[in-house]
Amino acid sequence: MEQNTKHEQIRIGAERALSPLYIIGQLPTEFVSELGRFGIMMGRVATELGAIFKRRDLFLRECERLGVDSLPLILLVGVFTGAVSGWQLHYQLEGYVPFDMIGPGIFKSIVLEMGPVLTGLVISGRVAASIAAELGTMRVTEQIDALESMAISSTRYLAVPRIAAMAGMMPILVIQVDFIALMGAWFVTNVFLGMTTVQFWGLVPAFFHTYDVFSGLLKSLFFGMSSAMIGCYVGFDTTGGAEGVGTATIKAFVWSSLTVLVLDFLVAMILF
Numbered sequence: 001m002e003q004n005t006k007h008e009q010i011r012i013g014a015e016r017a018l019s020p021l022y023i024i025g026q027l028p029t030e031f032v033s034e035l036g037r038f039g040i041m042m043g044r045v046a047t048e049l050g051a052i053f054k055r056r057d058l059f060l061r062e063c064e065r066l067g068v069d070s071l072p073l074i075l076l077v078g079v080f081t082g083a084v085s086g087w088q089l090h091y092q093l094e095g096y097v098p099f100d101m102i103g104p105g106i107f108k109s110i111v112l113e114m115g116p117v118l119t120g121l122v123i124s125g126r127v128a129a130s131i132a133a134e135l136g137t138m139r140v141t142e143q144i145d146a147l148e149s150m151a152i153s154s155t156r157y158l159a160v161p162r163i164a165a166m167a168g169m170m171p172i173l174v175i176q177v178d179f180i181a182l183m184g185a186w187f188v189t190n191v192f193l194g195m196t197t198v199q200f201w202g203l204v205p206a207f208f209h210t211y212d213v214f215s216g217l218l219k220s221l222f223f224g225m226s227s228a229m230i231g232c233y234v235g236f237d238t239t240g241g242a243e244g245v246g247t248a249t250i251k252a253f254v255w256s257s258l259t260v261l262v263l264d265f266l267v268a269m270i271l272f
Contacts (some may be wrong), residue, residue, distance in 0.1 A: 038233050041155070045163060045229070048156040058161040066127050066162065066228075067169030071176070077122055078177035081114055082106070082184030090193050103200040104207040106185045115178040116216045117264050120223030123170065124256035128231035131162055132252030135235025136245040144236070159232040163225060170224025171217040178216070215271045222263050227256040 052059050085106050093102060135158060138144050144154045189195040234252040238244050 037237065038229075041159070041233050041236065042229065044153075044155045045159055045232075048153060048160050049164070051156045052160055052164050055157075055161065058157070059164055062161045062165035063169055066130075066165050067173060070123065070126055070173065073126065074119055074122060074173050074177055075180050077118055078115070078180040079184040081118055081177075082110065082181030082186075083188045085109060085114065085181070086185030086188040087193070090189055090195070099195055099199050100203050102189065102195065103186075104203050107182060107204050108207065108212065110181045110185070111178050111212050111216045113216075113264075115181060116174050116219040116223060117260065119170070119174050119177050119220060120227065120260040120264075121257055123166070123173075123224060124227050124260055125253055127166060128227040128234075128256035129249045129253045131228060131231030132234040132238070133245055133249045135232060136238030136248040139236060139238045140241050140244060154236070159236070162232060163228040166224035166228035167221060170220040174217060174220040215267075218271070219264060219267050222267060223260050226259045226263060230256045230259060 086102070089102050089105055089109075090099070093099075093105070135144070138158075144158070147154050147157060186197070186200050189200055190197060231252045234248045234255070238248040240247070
């Protein structure tokens with residue numbers, strides 16, 4: 001009798017799981033639930049932000065680990081982004097506009113869009129996933145529970161330094177990416193496409209606007225904060241041992257990448 005009841009429960013559960021209406025109703029519920037838990041964690045982070053001034057050593061360590069150590073990868077992405085931009089824009093504009101417009105076009109696209117967004121996506125892959133894996137491992141091995149049992153706030157000790165470090169380091173990283181990308185574009189157009197330095201840089205000052213640089217850096221600030229926040233949230237919410245840590249890593253990367261693209265659109269709508 002008990003075995004028949006168990007089989008019946010399994011059958012009902014399988015039918016419910018495969019029901020389109022059940023799936024359609026479950027997804028919004030899970031999303032709202034996740035959003036609520038994320039909001040609660042962000043509230044805790046906001047109340048603990050003042051602790052960053054007392055534990056500057058943790059903040060500086062995370063700046064080095066998450067920001068400075070990301071620099072080689074970021075610069076490599078930047079130089080090839082600039083090189084591809086210069087080559088393709090030269091091909092697309094050839095015969096339509098003077099070559100003098102290539103430099104300003106590359107400058108605008110890199111400073112406003114490509115520099116911040118590509119840096120944000122790379123940071124999503126490297127930093128958000130790294131934070132999620134690290135905190136997820138601490139969660140499943142009960143190290144976070146041990147901190148809480150000793151009256152040490154895991155949010156203040158683990159989340160706040162990482163979020164503050166990425167908020168501070170992302171604009172710095174984007175400035176360097178913008179510079180190296182412009183240098184890469186100039187090198188390709190000058191060496192391989194026969195453009196002169198005057199042709200590339202001549203009209204850039206005429207199209208330079210401080211607001212463009214500010215907009216790109218503001219985007220990068222939001223990208224860095226969102227990636228670190230999502231990495232921390234997913235790490236704290238990890239369950240299921242080693243398999244759960246792997247799932248959390250993928251989840252952090254996917255959600256932080258999507259958030260970068262959504263924030264890019266929303267911030268662009270507000271700024272422009």
